[in-house]
Amino acid sequence: MLDIDPKIFSISRPSLENYRAFIQRDMIVETYRSSAGQMASKGSLHRISINRTAHHRYAYRLGTGSFHKVNRAPFTLGFQPATIPLEVDGDEAEYISIFQSPKLYSNLINGDFNPEHLHGDGLSATTDPTTLQVALSLALAVEQADRTDPLLVEHLGMALVCCVVRLLGAGPVPSERPMTSENLKRVIDHIENLLGQADLSVGELASLAHMSPFHFSREFKKVAGVAPHRFILERRIQRARLYLADGRETLASIAYATGFSSQAHFSSVFRRLVGVTPKEYRHSIRL
Template sequence: MAMAAAHFDISHTHGLFASARNPAQTSSAALGWTSLFLSEQQEEPFKASAEPVPDHLLIFHLGGLAQVTGVVEDMKIQAVIPPGTLCLCPANSTLSIELENSIETLHLYIRSSVVNDVAKSLGYDFPDGIRLRPRVGQRDELLEQLAFEVRSVAASGGASTALYVDQMALAIAARLIRHDYSKEPAPAANSRGLARGRLKRVQDFVEAHLERSIQLQELSLIAGLSVSHFVRQFKRATGVSPHQFVLRRRVERAKRLLAHSDQSLAEIAFSCGFSHQEHLTHTFRRHVGSTPGNYRRSAQS
């Protein structure tokens, strides 16, 4: 079985909001995500120096003018940062900050391994990993939209969000790289899509583990490809993303159980990998055009 990547929790962050003074209102800490970590909080004035961490930190200012003094890497900061802007603290950067007033922020960490993998797939060759530049008070509407989507997923909860979030991380990484580097993506090495044997191994793994959270890294390891190459080749071979494929297989299993078992809807949701019964109902209606209850009555009549 493929080894799952490490759970991205608050111990892997700078720890700025581990205390009761700035508690997170929304967090991904309990969701088992491996590529992203998110927290949303009301920040009260504070002063801190944090040890470098190996992953990149994006800070989105949601409300209030941030009066900030500090240092990120070798960039000195003394600014009033307005809502609707972001700051970036690259991986392995020193961070010293003093906040003089109360603000609302969204912190989004992304694994440097994800960014490096995407950079390699785009044709960049950095033996020690790609280096992102610090950013302070910049606007980036696409990154903001991606971050808000991640926040929405975190708020909805559930282990089944992990695969979707992994794919969101790829989009975020590509946007970060595009901002600092202008090289056009390299041509895809294989335009035919995932080889039949590799595709079969991935499909078999998905079927065998539908009841639990499935991570993108697991599927790419089974295929023997980097995450970003796997996603592209899988979509060429199947016409859908890995996340969409897994959702469809979960719906198909749910249809079989609804038609041929007397399990409750909650039990079927759990055995198919949905977070809860409402998640099953919402997804099932979108894919089938009917609620699970109506489908069961029709199939068993």
């Protein structure tokens, strides 16, 4: 099981089966089956939990209040605000659990999100299809860690923030100004200059455009025709084609030179976008 720094988040749980975890920037994603028993947690991260199977017995206490027994149907989303302790006593269930930094929420909705002021029942909601799809996509990142695109995971994390805020009725996402041609050029130039850096992030690009990350992603897609993570992937593949045509670098070297986290991730994306593997592509242009 993943060791989370107790200074960031402290959690004690019953025994877990089929546990897997994925960490990226301001987010941790877990998938597991929890045995029956008690859980206690508190930390500086927001925690979103979605039970993939129903609880027949479930009681919780948020903060210093009393325990509440509730029906927890499959795909119920629970939100534990940062700094607020949570205790749970329930039977076994399968879970997707996601930890996110509060700054992701404050950056997106300009600080107008105060979940610690919501009533306990207001921090739980039936998951809608869009939110569930985002959560399942994040869970898939856990299953395919060596082939997962960090930019896509970052985008999914921002999408989850919007879904959570909407489900909890905690306030609308404010409107922002549109993307200008000057900002777009600045962002694209930055991408081209730093294409080989694996840690290139949507948040970094959004700051160049003076926008919140989620609004930036929407505006970029409007003017560029594709989402930022897709644009960067396509530019990385185009540069990889040049390396493959040159023929002097190994596939592993090309993967790291074009910002992919591993050769496996590079090969997976290349085949998905081009239709053949990098090795097959290199062979075809030498015929």
